[in-house]
Amino acid sequence: MSGLSVAGLIPFRIEPGTSRVLAEIPDTLDLLLTSHLTTGMGSSGLTFDRGMQGRTQQVRFERHGPMMALVQLNKKWTARGTAAEQEAGDASFVRSIIWSAPIETTHDTTTVVDVTGLLLRDHLGIAEHLASVGEGRAILDRSRSFADVEHSTNHATHTELSAWITFAVDNPGPKLSELASDPHSLSFGIRLSLMALPSGFTPRSFDPASGGYGKGFADMAAHPSDGTAVMLQPRFRVSAEQPIVFNVDPGIPEPYLSAVIEGGNWWAEAFAAAGLDGHYRVQLLPEGVDPFAAGTNMIWWVHRTGRGWSRAAASVDVRTGEILHANVRLGSQRVHQLTALFETLLSPYGRADEAQRLAQIEQAVITRIKHLAAHEIGHALGFVHNYASTTHQVPSVMDY
Numbered sequence: 001m002s003g004l005s006v007a008g009l010i011p012f013r014i015e016p017g018t019s020r021v022l023a024e025i026p027d028t029l030d031l032l033l034t035s036h037l038t039t040g041m042g043s044s045g046l047t048f049d050r051g052m053q054g055r056t057q058q059v060r061f062e063r064h065g066p067m068m069a070l071v072q073l074n075k076k077w078t079a080r081g082t083a084a085e086q087e088a089g090d091a092s093f094v095r096s097i098i099w100s101a102p103i104e105t106t107h108d109t110t111t112v113v114d115v116t117g118l119l120l121r122d123h124l125g126i127a128e129h130l131a132s133v134g135e136g137r138a139i140l141d142r143s144r145s146f147a148d149v150e151h152s153t154n155h156a157t158h159t160e161l162s163a164w165i166t167f168a169v170d171n172p173g174p175k176l177s178e179l180a181s182d183p184h185s186l187s188f189g190i191r192l193s194l195m196a197l198p199s200g201f202t203p204r205s206f207d208p209a210s211g212g213y214g215k216g217f218a219d220m221a222a223h224p225s226d227g228t229a230v231m232l233q234p235r236f237r238v239s240a241e242q243p244i245v246f247n248v249d250p251g252i253p254e255p256y257l258s259a260v261i262e263g264g265n266w267w268a269e270a271f272a273a274a275g276l277d278g279h280y281r282v283q284l285l286p287e288g289v290d291p292f293a294a295g296t297n298m299i300w301w302v303h304r305t306g307r308g309w310s311r312a313a314a315s316v317d318v319r320t321g322e323i324l325h326a327n328v329r330l331g332s333q334r335v336h337q338l339t340a341l342f343e344t345l346l347s348p349y350g351r352a353d354e355a356q357r358l359a360q361i362e363q364a365v366i367t368r369i370k371h372l373a374a375h376e377i378g379h380a381l382g383f384v385h386n387y388a389s390t391t392h393q394v395p396s397v398m399d400y
Contacts, residue, residue, distance in 0.1 A: 008154025035123040038189030044308025051300035079221035135173035158294040206231035232321030263370030312379035326380035
């Protein structure tokens, strides 16, 4: 349609003079959908960090008369096999239509729809979480929420749509009152990635001896001798042409930035030992690379008001177990926590060798950050904690 972008998976534009996002969508289109927070809460207790990603969902745009709907497919309970067997599985479990809008116009085999309402949703469950921890009743305020044109882009295999969403909060709790400049008004940057379904990836059954975790669903059409539980091994697709690359947040100060890159690159030894030399690396985020886009693996430096876990998460194609992209969130407070711990152990102040002890403390913190980066990247690669490593001759960075 004239005026809509022709490049990209789902052509879209912002309607002039409005904040409406118009998209050109086929009558039926299957996709993967994931979401990220581009700005965070700043609290260890409330968990919503910059760079946090939501669950990866398989969704389908469906046209129903004058309406376009987005259906979140139920992939926890399904049936594999013939088309009829799949239909029986799909129809047996409840559907979830997560968004719909009237069709504006039609063009050949596509329709033009206002998808603004899809952007301005609480995709990560912020309001529900705040209520569950007694931090107030949050309601999404559409009058203070809008599409972020500058950070919405289009690509052949994925469409990236950004927005600002604002919650009006009644009776904000103590954490919100401490954190926000106005605890009655919470605004977050959000990114939605709509991805074409990947193909050509062979699933691998989960093996508990792998050191990894399993991703599963129920296949109700399976033969009784096989059981309905299906567990797949989450893993990256990797080749010389498509190496696994983790990009490091340039907001990490030195010397910790270099420590994160060095520790993260320890995994290159494992890849080389597996015959995949040169198939993995950790690097500083290149200028111009979108850190939130589908397929970009990130290591974030997250500031919070108190101690908290560093975390890793992967976006996994539930159909095959393929890890599509992953991110790591390193809590900056860890540096202060470690420094205080090592100062307590070495008690450097007022001693003749104070400078030497302080240098030892700084080096210990740097070494610990290297291990932390390697450990969390291990989770992003699909590995769980290795509790047996403590007694091994060669310990693992995945030891807890």
